[in-house]
Each structure stands twice: as C-alpha cells, then as structure tokens.
Amino acid sequence: MSLGDESVSAPTPLRIVVVDDHPIWRSALVRDLEAGGVTVVGEAGSVDKALNVIKATVPDVVLLDLQLSDGSGVEVARGVPATTHILVLSASGEHDDVLAAVKAGAIGYLTKSASAVELLDAVRRTSRGEAVFTPALAGLMLGEYRRLATEKRGTRPVLTERETEVLRLVAKGLTSRLIAQRLVVSHRTVENHVQATLRKLQLHNRVELARYAITQGFDGEDAG
C-alpha cells in the first residue's frame, strides 16, 4: 500500500544508464524503457565508456550486460557508486560472471529472454533497492553458499535455515507472495530474507577483498 502511494507522490522519472555492446539490442532496450516512462540518461557499449557515463550522470539504475566489447560488465559493477543500483541483464549461461557481478554489488538479474513488461517491472524494483531474483540467480547463490561452506580458510557467510528455505523456494519458481503464504509470514519478511542472502554475500566479498589487499600490502613491505 505505502509503496503505491509513494510512486504516485513521487513523479520524478527514473533515470537509467543502459550498458550493452550490441547497438541494435541496445536501441530496442532504450525504446522499451522510454515507452515505459523511464528516462535513459546515457548509453555505453564498453567498460571505459560505461564508467565515464555513470560517473557523469549518476543514474538511479544501471542496466548492465556482462559481455562488453573491451571486457566484462563485472568491472563496471565494481566501479559503480553505492547510490546507484545495478540490474544485470545478460544471456543465460554466464554463471561465473553473474555471481561475480552480484558479489560486486548488483542487486538484480534478468535474462535477455525477459519480456518488456518484466524488464520494466524489474527496473522499477531495482530503483527502490529491492532485489530482483530469478530462479536461476537463487540457484547460483545456493550453490555459492554451499561452496563457501566447504572452504577451510577465513570467515564464511552462513545463511540461517529460514534464509536457505526462502532461497530454495525462489529457485523453485515461487513468487514472494506464494512463499509468504507457504511459510505463513508477511510479504515484507520474505523480501527481507532475500535481501539478507544478497547482503551477506556482498559483505563477505568486501571483507575478502580487504583481506587480500592487506596481505598483499604486507607482502610488499616484506619484499621491500
């Protein structure tokens, strides 16, 4: 209810940057987004261009393809400021890149077979900071948490039993409404659980990066 009221009382259109290296595909995306009332403030087909455009325009959302002409969209995800939300729109089958982008801060994932309606809905939810999970992403995250659990070294992010349960239900295609029904909790609670699974993974990634930087730094001092 409150969400609906908000969107009515906040008419400022959503500002978005579209990053995809295929010009025809990109212009089709821009057309769909504009038709849906979203303002496209910039476009890019390469990592360098994307980082520049995002810096210059500071959009609400970056719609990010992972295969770019000069590298991976993961590099873009790493360079996006925290105030901008990232929605990954990629071909299926790029499992490792999708996970890397999510760890680097992307909060949503959609495959390119999604319809224009699904895309617009996902963009709006992303702009509000909501996680956009496909069953495929939930499956990847479950796998990643299980893989991390077998690692000996360092601290590991651990899901609560409830969070694992929610992630499994998402991976099995249940909507958050159905999940809320099945677990007899509120819709909001389900969303919180989903967000938590993302946040823990991203936090763990930042800790690991810091740890890596510190050990590298100490090694450098030893060598020098």
Add this chain to the structure above:
Amino acid sequence: MFVAVQLVRSYHRYAHPAGAVIVLAAMAVWTVFVCAVQPGLPVFARGERWRPGGRAVVLAVADLAVAITAVMLTELVDTHARITTGAPTLPGSWASGAVLGAAVVGGARLGFPAAILLSAALVIERKEFAATTMSSVTLLILAGLVVGYLATTALEAEREVARVREFEAARAERDRLARAIHDGALQALALIARESTTMDRAAIADLAAQQEVALRSHISAIVLNADVQPSGDVDVRRLLSDLDTVWPHRQVSLAMPAEPVPLPRHDAAELTAAVRAALDNVDRHAGAAAKVWVLVEDEASAVVVTVRDDGVGMSPDRAGQARAAGRLGLATSVIGRVRALGGEATVTSTPGSGVEVELRVPRR
C-alpha cells in the same frame, strides 16, 4: 611358505635358528602389511591416470629396503660355510618380489635400479661371485627390465584408450550440436528470409524467440562441455542443460550452481532420465499452461534435483490410484529409478498448486 619349509628342514644347520625365525616372522608381518596397503594406492587407480612418485613408489622402495635388509641379515643367522657354498639366503626368492613390485609401480626406470641394488646385496652377502649368485643376478635384472617395460606399456595403452574415448565423446557432442543448430536456427532463418514478406509478424517473432532460446541452451551446453571431470564423473548440469529445448512447448526454468555437479556416469544418466520422466508427467497431468522449474543442488553427500510445476496438482492419493489403474509413470520411471541408485524421491502436491518432485541421489 617355501622359505619356512626350508628353514624347518635345515633348522639345526643355522648358526642362530632363533634369529632366523624372528627375521622370517618380520618378513611375514611385512608381507601382510604390503598386501593390505597396496590395493588402496593409486597405481592403477580406476585405470584412469598413472601417477609415479606417489605413495605407491614410497611403498615399493620400502619393500626393497626390507628385502635387502633380510638378505643382509642372513649373514648374522647362518653359518659362513653354508653361505659361501651357495645355500639359499633367508628370504630366498621372496626378495625378488620387491624388484617386481618396483617394476610394476615405476616401470623399468625403477625396476632396473631395484634389481641392481638387490643383486649388490646378494653379492655382498655371499662375498664372492658364485655361479648361482650370477644366475640370480641375471634373472633379477631381466625381471626388473622386462616387467617394468610391460607395466609401462600397459599403462600407456590404457591412457591412449581413455584419450581416444574422450575424443570420440567430444566429436559426438560436436555433431549433435551441429545437427541441432542446422535443424533449428538455420532452418528458421532460411524460412524467415524466404517468407518474411508474406508471413505474419507475430509468427516471425515466435519463431525467432523459440530459436533464440534453443541457441542459448546450445551455447551453454558447449560451455559446460569444457568441464570434463578429471575423476571420470559427469557434470549433472551438463546433462540437464538442454531441458528447455527438449520441452520447447513449455516454459522450463533451470536453477543450478556455478560449479560442476559431478556424479558417476551411470548415476548421472539415471538421474537425468528420472528428471525427464518427471517432466513427461507434467505434460500428461499438469495442464497446457503449467510452467516448470528445475533446481539442481549439490550437497556434500548427495545431489538433489527438484522438479516443480504450477499446474492443476493432484490429491494426495492420486499416485496410488494411478498405480492401481495400471499407470506406472511416476512410480517406476521416477521413484523406482532414484531408489535403484540408493536415493529417495518425494512427491508433494496439493490440488490447484502444482506438483513438486524432489529427487535425492547419494554420492557413493
């Protein structure tokens, strides 16, 4: 055995019979130990890969050291007269086993030096080159070289066969993909090129969308194909990756880990067959509009695949009714397959909200 009999027959002729018995007992214990440990070591592990320098080599060298020690100990327990007249050493032909073992484990490169070392021990123990010693030495060296050569050749051949098999599998997969792309995307493109002026735009869009999904799954099949498991296991994700093209009339969503999900070939094939049977069941009972979700999970001790649809569902006892009516679909083709692998299948459903089939196959 032979050595023990020899010892009993000439017990009184040894200088220190008790010492001889102790040495023989030690040899017996060592033999039992080697026999117990050897099969677990990766010499011919699954016929896959030959790893010299592993623990098998360490064991072979230890075996040789024990054999040489036993030969040298003969001097302590036997009389000098018996030794120089060419009486058998304490371990006798038992010692040559160490040379054969080294040859099998490390080829001629390990067998030959082992034969030389043991021969040296024999010569030192006898303190002269008697004719019998020389013939033993010749036989040992021959055995080390020939057995070593044969072992290496056999392993080479085995690896060659494995390489050829892998190559054949890769070629079959390439052919399959080429055929699939030719029959699918290329045909569709040709059709659109020829008929696009007269064709309905919605029909063109449908055709293109269908082929897009198909091509994507071919591409992910190629990507997954690169992950051949070194253990000879099969990646379950790879076997399931084309489900969305096998069921083009139905929306199938696949969720799986980013890492390979290995299972032995047979188990993986049976699990895949069970998943397909579950999808067949969806086709028969869930209704035309039902969507399907497949989730693959890799738990440490088991692989779990869940097939869920949002179709009409079934009442709790429908599976039982179906069996009574002679329709064995879900019971044999899904549940039976998984049980045969030592796993379990759980079917849950409530009328109106689809069916969920969870297949759990343990890692054996």
